[in-house]
Amino acid sequence: MTVSDAPVIEAHGLSKTFGQVAALRDVSLTVSPGEIVVLLGLSGSGKTTLLRHLNGLETPTDGRLRVLGEDMAALRGGDLRRLRGRIGMVFQQFHLVGRLTVLENVLTGALAGLRGPRLGIASYPREHRRRALTQLDRVGLLDKSYQRADTLSGGQQQRVAIARALMQQPEILLADEPVASLDPESSDQVMSLLQEIAAERQLTVICSLHQVEIALAWGRRIVGMRSGSVVLDTPAADLTREAAMRIYGRVAASLAEAK
Amino acid sequence: MSGQMSTEVDLERLVKRPGPAASTVVAAGLLVALLTFAIWSLIQVGFTVETFTESAGKVGPFLDRMLPLEFPPAAELLRSIGVTLGVVLCGTVLSAVLSVPIAYISARNTSPARWLVPVGRSIGVVARAVPDVVLAMLFVLLFSLGSLPGILAIALHSIGMISKLFADAIEQIDEGPRHAIRSTGASPAQEFWSGVFPQVLPSWIATTLHRGDINLRGSVLLGYAGIIGLGYDLRLALESLNYHLAMALALVIFGLCVLFEIASTVIRAQLLGVAPSGVSLGSRLARRLSPDTSHSAFENQGFEGRVDAAMRRPWTPDRIKSTASIILAAVVVVAAVIGSEAKWLDLFSFWSQIPFLLDRTWPPSIEPRTWTNVFDALLVTLQIAAAATLLSLAVSLLIGPLAARNAAPNKPVRLTARLLLLVIRSIPELILAIVLIIITGLGPQAGTLALAVVGVGLLGKLIADSLEEAPPGPQLAVHSVGGTRTQVFFSATARLSVPALVGHTLYLFDSNIRSATVLGIVAAGGIGYYLIDATRVSRYDQVTAFVIVLVTAVVVVEGISAVVRRALR
Numbered sequence A: 001m002t003v004s005d006a007p008v009i010e011a012h013g014l015s016k017t018f019g020q021v022a023a024l025r026d027v028s029l030t031v032s033p034g035e036i037v038v039l040l041g042l043s044g045s046g047k048t049t050l051l052r053h054l055n056g057l058e059t060p061t062d063g064r065l066r067v068l069g070e071d072m073a074a075l076r077g078g079d080l081r082r083l084r085g086r087i088g089m090v091f092q093q094f095h096l097v098g099r100l101t102v103l104e105n106v107l108t109g110a111l112a113g114l115r116g117p118r119l120g121i122a123s124y125p126r127e128h129r130r131r132a133l134t135q136l137d138r139v140g141l142l143d144k145s146y147q148r149a150d151t152l153s154g155g156q157q158q159r160v161a162i163a164r165a166l167m168q169q170p171e172i173l174l175a176d177e178p179v180a181s182l183d184p185e186s187s188d189q190v191m192s193l194l195q196e197i198a199a200e201r202q203l204t205v206i207c208s209l210h211q212v213e214i215a216l217a218w219g220r221r222i223v224g225m226r227s228g229s230v231v232l233d234t235p236a237a238d239l240t241r242e243a244a245m246r247i248y249g250r251v252a253a254s255l256a257e258a259k
Numbered sequence B: 001m002s003g004q005m006s007t008e009v010d011l012e013r014l015v016k017r018p019g020p021a022a023s024t025v026v027a028a029g030l031l032v033a034l035l036t037f038a039i040w041s042l043i044q045v046g047f048t049v050e051t052f053t054e055s056a057g058k059v060g061p062f063l064d065r066m067l068p069l070e071f072p073p074a075a076e077l078l079r080s081i082g083v084t085l086g087v088v089l090c091g092t093v094l095s096a097v098l099s100v101p102i103a104y105i106s107a108r109n110t111s112p113a114r115w116l117v118p119v120g121r122s123i124g125v126v127a128r129a130v131p132d133v134v135l136a137m138l139f140v141l142l143f144s145l146g147s148l149p150g151i152l153a154i155a156l157h158s159i160g161m162i163s164k165l166f167a168d169a170i171e172q173i174d175e176g177p178r179h180a181i182r183s184t185g186a187s188p189a190q191e192f193w194s195g196v197f198p199q200v201l202p203s204w205i206a207t208t209l210h211r212g213d214i215n216l217r218g219s220v221l222l223g224y225a226g227i228i229g230l231g232y233d234l235r236l237a238l239e240s241l242n243y244h245l246a247m248a249l250a251l252v253i254f255g256l257c258v259l260f261e262i263a264s265t266v267i268r269a270q271l272l273g274v275a276p277s278g279v280s281l282g283s284r285l286a287r288r289l290s291p292d293t294s295h296s297a298f299e300n301q302g303f304e305g306r307v308d309a310a311m312r313r314p315w316t317p318d319r320i321k322s323t324a325s326i327i328l329a330a331v332v333v334v335a336a337v338i339g340s341e342a343k344w345l346d347l348f349s350f351w352s353q354i355p356f357l358l359d360r361t362w363p364p365s366i367e368p369r370t371w372t373n374v375f376d377a378l379l380v381t382l383q384i385a386a387a388a389t390l391l392s393l394a395v396s397l398l399i400g401p402l403a404a405r406n407a408a409p410n411k412p413v414r415l416t417a418r419l420l421l422l423v424i425r426s427i428p429e430l431i432l433a434i435v436l437i438i439i440t441g442l443g444p445q446a447g448t449l450a451l452a453v454v455g456v457g458l459l460g461k462l463i464a465d466s467l468e469e470a471p472p473g474p475q476l477a478v479h480s481v482g483g484t485r486t487q488v489f490f491s492a493t494a495r496l497s498v499p500a501l502v503g504h505t506l507y508l509f510d511s512n513i514r515s516a517t518v519l520g521i522v523a524a525g526g527i528g529y530y531l532i533d534a535t536r537v538s539r540y541d542q543v544t545a546f547v548i549v550l551v552t553a554v555v556v557v558e559g560i561s562a563v564v565r566r567a568l569r
Helices: A047-054 A076-083 A102-113 A128-136 A156-165 A185-200 A213-218 A241-248 A250-258 B002-016 B022-044 B047-058 B059-066 B074-106 B117-127 B132-142 B148-171 B176-182 B188-225 B232-238 B244-272 B281-289 B303-311 B318-341 B346-361 B371-402 B411-426 B430-439 B446-469 B470-480 B485-522 B529-538 B542-567
Strands: A009-018 A021-031 A038-041 A062-067 A087-090 A172-176 A204-209 A221-226 A231-235
Touching: A009 A047, A021 A087, A021 A231, A021 B303, A038 A213, A047 A062, A047 A172, A047 A204, A076 A087, A076 A102, A087 A156, A087 B176, A102 A128, A102 A156, A102 B188, A102 B446, A128 A156, A128 B303, A128 B485, A156 A185, A156 B176, A172 A185, A185 A204, A185 B047, A204 A213, A204 B485, B022 B371, B022 B542, B059 B132, B059 B244, B074 B117, B074 B148, B074 B232, B074 B244, B074 B446, B117 B148, B117 B485, B117 B542, B132 B148, B132 B188, B132 B346, B132 B529, B132 B542, B148 B188, B176 B188, B188 B244, B188 B411, B188 B430, B232 B244, B244 B411, B244 B430, B303 B430, B346 B542, B371 B411, B371 B446, B371 B485, B371 B529, B371 B542, B430 B446, B446 B485, B470 B485, B485 B529, B529 B542
Parallel strands: A038 A204, A038 A221, A087 A172, A172 A204
Antiparallel strands: A009 A021, A009 A062, A221 A231
């Protein structure tokens, strides 16, 4: 392993409890640069919580976490924001600001590198506007640039959200159930877009999914989660559909979670 | 069949209905107590059917005294209108700006520190509790006469409502976009302006416009603090018993309020983003002008060319409209700044007067009145407010649903109800109270009736709005299982709006306490009368004491409302 291959994410014994509920139990995970990892599991299995730890939106109750070589526990304020600037994130519900134009939504991806609040497209430097439009062209939505974001379809909104993440020029891309709210066709478009972009920019991608088929078709490495624990970590090639389904252990798992 | 029956019985036995939560019990108890108090107040105020019939006989002589109307010369009238509108707009806009930082610290989700939330909320409560006319009377001591004390009084008092509603709107935003912007590495300020502010902007503008309505109606009273404008003219006319002139001015004020209300309603409807879906000429035109997004404006060009072309934002109808609105808003604000005739430079010189003001207002004293006097007066004010709220609620429960798009039986009924509410809402309560006092004689009944009528305008509208804002999903669900319109209304629409209804009624009670105080100026009685009397004899130490009593009362009522509303959420 060379120096440049130092892991981008190292989690050891990560635990998180919300009140009485354990969302993560003793999770350990190491991800190398350029890896494409799928977190597979039912809703409530801890995938979202794990992703939200990776960019510091949550802080662990216990355990150690290093992201891009930084110790997350030690990061505060400006340092934490600078790290977040290096990590793009795409959400299940897109999370665009509906009343803003598509272009301004993409521009918000550049906020980490700018000083002071911005309101309106004109408040961003020309340089940034050009770069944002380029990202929009990349995701095929250049002609929607000046429309309000909430006038777009779900699939288009998710592509705008991807453009926003790309605007950050990220080293890691986190995707939290990026296609769970989309129809199959938009879902295919979004997944192949993510795949192309990951290949073009040699991004490290960590994507949570609950659909076994998409996970097997898409990921190189599958990390299965259940009730907050990692129950499987294997190259996708070694995993059969049957084995993957077993992670779900549908009935047993849901009963266990009900308790 | 019998097997099915037994299953049902078993199921019912199996699933026990859980007992009510403690907070629900407390909230229900408080609501019952408030209702009892309101009914008792109605009796105490002496509100009977006879009062109406007796007063009806006095309408004839009253009309004789005010007709024919006698309008002031046009130039004079226009100047007064300009000053009044200028003062109201400047005060309201200033208040809207000042409310942003206060709302920011008052909202639980944006406040930089937990302890700042109660601080921000308290600033709002105090600002709300001190009537603008009292503030104006204090500011008149600081400034040379003119309109600036009025502007500042409106600005500070309005912070109470605007910052509260704005903070509530911030707490109700979709947190998703905000988290998304946070995860790009944005700072808290960037997160607020990019992720939060755009979401609450329509609510902020709508609240400000709404407050503008209220301030215009309330501006009449500022005349009693010596602020020039229509209110001042009206006061002079009333004091010289010139009812011909007074009623003419009252009519002008009423007309202005109606126009302002219509303008603000139209703007608010635009802001809520009602798509042009109708078959009217306007909607057809709007649809025709809307950009056709089915094909790309930037295609057929190379990559560089496409991005270059996109750097210039096209002038779509939407962009033209929003740019025009911004320019228009700027013009209105500039016109207001000029029209108000305020001596803005006084803002730099008044600081030296502050020690003098403090000396006059501190320490507070109620001499020569006794605490028994004060509490009796406070009780009268609370009774007027409670009785008026109850009357308003009873009438609004009928008119409100008739004015809601998803509850009214048909369009003519809805439009009639909306128009009725609009007209009622535009009546400045002070003018109504003056008219009623001239008709019925002095006393709490006149005040109660005035507040009750005006309250219908507000509560009826809020009920209609909250019915319309009920999420469509559950209504559609009841509709699709074959429910009739009435069933949809009672099973879905009305149920979804109950928390809002209780909240709005409590809000009306809050606001009626303040209005009842202010009505003291026209001798409706209560703590307001003491307050105004104290300013009349320049006993500002008494003013301070009564303001403290009043703020305490309002805070207690607000606390009760908060407990009830939280339990209902």
